[in-house]
Every structure is written in C-alpha cells, then in structure tokens.
Amino acid sequence: MxxxxxxxxxxxxxxxxxxxxxxxxxxxxxxxxxxxxxxxxxxxxxxxxxxxWKTRREEIVDKGNDRSRTVTKTVKDQxxxxxxxxxxxxxxxxxxxxxxxxxxRNQYKALKYLRSNLTHEEIMVHIDFSENYACKYSDEIQSMHFGGSRNQLSLHTGVIYLRDEVIPICTVSDFLRHDPAGIWAHLTPILKYVTEDRNLTSIHFISDGPTTQYRNKNNIYLWGHKIAEYGFKKSTWNFLEAAHGKGAADGVGAAVKRAADQQVILKKNDITCAKDFYQLLSGGTSTSTVKMFLVEENELKKVDAELPSDLRPIPSTMKIHQMIIEGPDSFATKVVSCFCKHPTTLLCDCYQPDTHQLPPRKLPADDEGKQLKQATEETSKVKTSMVEKASSIQNYMCVAFLKTCAVY
Structure with missing residues (x-):
C-alpha cells in the first residue's frame, strides 16, 4: 500500500x-x-x-467488593x-x-531561537513534574515493600536559562498535588531565588501541556497575576507538543533521584520525608550540582486562597501553544510559538493571536480584611473632616451675622 x-x-x-x-x-x-x-x-x-491502536472504555468488577467501574484501555486491535x-x-x-x-518542529525552532537570543533582562525556565520519589531506608524489612508503607515525595524539576548561565533546579515537597496551586507553590522559591540579585524584566516558561497541570484556566490566572509580584513586566508561557520526547527537566529528575539513591545505598542515610531529601542533596556530602528548594505545605495553602472559584475557561485551550503578557490587564494566545520580533516585542501578528482579558485578582482573606479596614478608616477620616469643615463654616456665619446686627 x-x-x-x-x-x-x-x-x-x-x-x-x-x-x-x-x-x-x-x-x-x-x-x-x-x-x-x-x-x-x-x-x-x-x-x-x-x-x-484504539482506546476503549470497559466495565470491570473489582475483586473482593464486587463493585463495577469503567476504565479506559489502550489496545492494539486488528x-x-x-x-x-x-x-x-x-x-x-x-x-x-x-x-x-x-x-x-515549530516549538523546538522557536524556543531554540529564544534561548540563543536571551537578553540580560530575560530568563527562560523549563519545568516539569518528575515521577514521585519513593522514600527509602538504608535497611528495610520485607514488609516495608508492601502496602502503603512507603511515603512518596513530589519533585518539580527544571532548568533556568540566563544569558550567560544555566542552573538546574529541583523543588521537593511532601504534598503530592500537581495542580496549578501545587505548581505555583513549587515555583515560589524559584522565582524568589532568581530575582534576588538580578534585574530581570521578562520571564519565559516552557512546559508540557497537560490540562490537569499547566494548560488550564487556574494556571493561566495565577501566571497572569503572579509574575508581577516578582517584578516581571513581560512573560510568555510556551507549551511543548504532546509526545515531544524527553527534555532537560527529565534529565534533572533522573539526576536527583540517582543522587538520593546513592545517599541511601552508599552512605546509609534514610530518606523518609521531603526535608531529608532536601538536606541530603543540598548538603556538603552530596555531589549533585542541582539547586535544591524545600516547599512547605503552607505555601500551597497560600496559593489555594488566591484562586477564585468562578473562573471561565479559555476557548480552544487544547490548541494553545503560546501565551503572551505585555501589559497588566490582558494576555494573548497563539496556536504555536513565535519570537520573530524579539526582543523589541514578544507579541507579533504571526499565527493570528487572540487577545483575552485577565480576570481581576482575588485577594486573600487577610488582605481583604486589611483593605476593608483601611477603607473604613479612610471613610471615617473623610467624615470627620467634613464635620469639622461644616462646624467651621457654621461658626463663621454666626460671627458674620452678629457683626451685621451690631452695625445696625
């Protein structure tokens, strides 16, 4: 054929x-x-x-409780x-x-061009979740291998590209959420680190495009509002095509897991939680060159509090491969990435960009309370000032009336 x-x-x-x-x-x-x-x-x-290759849904019955459920299976059918x-x-x-x-081809070509032409005010961050790390003891009894005895850690790996520097990074946490709140809890220490001693104005994110993680309305909302907190005025988020193969972030994940296993097997250290993982790989006994960060659960709660519950999805989200911010209130989307006018501007007319409005930012409860208290105090001050002015005017009019009476 x-x-x-x-x-x-x-x-x-x-x-x-x-x-x-x-x-x-x-x-x-x-x-x-x-x-x-x-x-x-x-x-x-x-x-x-x-x-x-076909995907089909089948009904199966769980052994033990006789409950039926629907599962999706991929099969090679004739x-x-x-x-x-x-x-x-x-x-x-x-x-x-x-x-x-x-x-x-287009995503690799566009991102390669961006990497080669980064300015000193720009940063490119390639990120991805690694497969969860299974905690280990240097010596384990047999029953440790069964059931839910083995804790897992969440690893968010990546590479930071600057004009003259490349920094492999990894954040580790005990919470296993890979949703937008979890993503930005992991990104928080990274963004604090890169902006600490650098004058950066633009940040470019590169990631896969799963709708449960990076390519959805919640992540778009957080990205649109969070970057300004760290001084970035412009940003792009570039999604790689599905089944694109392994990338730099995957290599970082493999490297930190191997380094952790060496700590357990060769140096007889136990890794039972995220803190152990972080301390062993960022300490002097580790040979890993990956910059490590520990993420606490309170960071996740802070991000959760910032997410509104009534966000609307962006039309044709699955077709989007680039999102661009060059202003505070809106962003643009494209079906593929393009940097043909970089560094003058990030937004060009190629591939028919669509413009969307950013939803207004939801303030956390503490900030809302502070803002309400401040507004109440300002209103009280205005009222007091108006009363004082009215009283002053009234006194002036009384004095003027008495003087007039004295003349007559």
Missing part, C-alpha cells in the same frame, strides 16, 4: 511546504486534498488486515477491509500527523 515506513517522507509527498502552517494544518488550497502515493498493484478487491478503506484510514491519520509534526 505505502512504499515507505518513514512518516516524514509521506508528509513531503502531500504538502507544498513543510515549514508553512497552512500546508501542514491542511488549510492550503494547493495541497489540502493531496494524499500519499498508494500502491494498488494486484488489487482485486480482496479483504486485507491491519493493526491499529481491523480488516478493502484497500480503499485502509487508504482512507491512513489519509485521515496523515491529516493529524502533519499538524502534530509541524507543532513539534
């Missing part, structure tokens, strides 16, 4: 220009109807078989049909593949 196993060769056959978004998104009037060169030699209409049907299936998948390949 198809003369090659290389998907890139198939893409070349059906598009005019692999660097053009219209072509790769199958919107080009010249090539949107092109299909791969299928081989129909010796086709006599017989049935052919092929394998296809289909059959005529060669025309198979060709139609391949063509439909190629429509998705072209868009997917363009997104991967």
């Amino acid at each position: 198809v003369r090659t196993k290389d998907v890139n060769t198939l893409v070349t056959e059906i598009v005019c220009d692999e660097t053009n978004k219209s072509c790769m998104y199958r919107e080009c009037t010249q090539c949107k109807d092109k299909v791969p060169n299928f081989d129909y030699t010796n086709d006599n209409g017989e049935q052919v078989k092929w394998f296809e 289909d059959q049909g005529t060669r025309e049907v198979l060709a139609s299936e391949i063509n439909a998948e190629m429509q998705k593949a072209c868009r997917h390949i363009f997104n991967i």
Whole structure:
C-alpha cells in the first residue's frame, strides 16, 4: 500500500511546504486534498488486515467488593477491509500527523531561537513534574515493600536559562498535588531565588501541556497575576507538543533521584520525608550540582486562597501553544510559538493571536480584611473632616451675622 515506513517522507509527498502552517494544518488550497502515493498493484478487491491502536472504555468488577467501574484501555486491535478503506484510514491519520509534526518542529525552532537570543533582562525556565520519589531506608524489612508503607515525595524539576548561565533546579515537597496551586507553590522559591540579585524584566516558561497541570484556566490566572509580584513586566508561557520526547527537566529528575539513591545505598542515610531529601542533596556530602528548594505545605495553602472559584475557561485551550503578557490587564494566545520580533516585542501578528482579558485578582482573606479596614478608616477620616469643615463654616456665619446686627 505505502512504499515507505518513514512518516516524514509521506508528509513531503502531500504538502507544498513543510515549514508553512497552512500546508501542514491542511488549510492550503494547493495541497489540502493531496494524499500519499498508494500502491494498488494486484488489487482485486480482496479483504486485507491491519493493526491499529484504539482506546476503549470497559466495565470491570473489582475483586473482593464486587463493585463495577469503567476504565479506559489502550489496545492494539486488528481491523480488516478493502484497500480503499485502509487508504482512507491512513489519509485521515496523515491529516493529524502533519499538524502534530509541524507543532513539534515549530516549538523546538522557536524556543531554540529564544534561548540563543536571551537578553540580560530575560530568563527562560523549563519545568516539569518528575515521577514521585519513593522514600527509602538504608535497611528495610520485607514488609516495608508492601502496602502503603512507603511515603512518596513530589519533585518539580527544571532548568533556568540566563544569558550567560544555566542552573538546574529541583523543588521537593511532601504534598503530592500537581495542580496549578501545587505548581505555583513549587515555583515560589524559584522565582524568589532568581530575582534576588538580578534585574530581570521578562520571564519565559516552557512546559508540557497537560490540562490537569499547566494548560488550564487556574494556571493561566495565577501566571497572569503572579509574575508581577516578582517584578516581571513581560512573560510568555510556551507549551511543548504532546509526545515531544524527553527534555532537560527529565534529565534533572533522573539526576536527583540517582543522587538520593546513592545517599541511601552508599552512605546509609534514610530518606523518609521531603526535608531529608532536601538536606541530603543540598548538603556538603552530596555531589549533585542541582539547586535544591524545600516547599512547605503552607505555601500551597497560600496559593489555594488566591484562586477564585468562578473562573471561565479559555476557548480552544487544547490548541494553545503560546501565551503572551505585555501589559497588566490582558494576555494573548497563539496556536504555536513565535519570537520573530524579539526582543523589541514578544507579541507579533504571526499565527493570528487572540487577545483575552485577565480576570481581576482575588485577594486573600487577610488582605481583604486589611483593605476593608483601611477603607473604613479612610471613610471615617473623610467624615470627620467634613464635620469639622461644616462646624467651621457654621461658626463663621454666626460671627458674620452678629457683626451685621451690631452695625445696625
């Protein structure tokens, strides 16, 4: 049917220009109807078989409590049909593949350009959650391996890119939440660290795009309001395409886990909580060069208190690969990243950007109370001033009236 196993060769056959978004998104009037060169030699209409990955939902019954529940399974299923049907299936998948390949290539190209052209006032932060670390003792009894005996730690890893410096980073916590509140609890010590002795005005985030973590309305809200707390006037958030492969943040996660295991196995130290992990890897006995940060649960509670409960989702969130802030009240979104006018401006007209308004910031309860008290005090002062002025005017009018009477 198809003369090659290389998907890139198939893409070349059906598009005019692999660097053009219209072509790769199958919107080009010249090539949107092109299909791969299928081989129909010796086709006599017989049935052919092929394998296809499919996702299906199934009902299963838990052993022990006889309760049924629905699960999602990915299976390699066998289909059959005529060669025309198979060709139609391949063509439909190629429509998705072209868009997917363009997104991967464009994101890497744009972010590589940004990394090579960072100014001294800019910072780029590549972040990702590593798989939770399972706590370990240097000596363990057999029952330690079963049940819920082994605690887990949350690791948020990444790399900070400055103009002339690269800093691998890792934050560790006992709480295991990977939602937007957890993300910004982990980012708080990092942003404090990078802005402590540096005059930075722009920050660029790079991350995966899962909707439960980085690409959702809560993270957009926190990003839009939090960056100003640390003095940043401009920012972008760039999402990598799904299935893009491993990145620098994944390497940092592997490095800190291996360093932690060495502390347990070779130096006979126990790691039972986030504090142990942090102290052993940031202390003098560790050979790790990763900058470590400990995140307490109170940071998570602070971020939770800042999140409104009535945020509206951004339309077509899953298609967004870049978000841009250049002002205090709004942000722009694009289907892919572009820095063609960097460093003059972060927002260009490429890829038809959409503009959105940032929701007003919700103040924590303590700040709301302080603001209300301040407003009450100011109102009281105004009322007192008005009373004093009225009394002064009244006294003046009385004196003027008495003088007038004395004249007559």
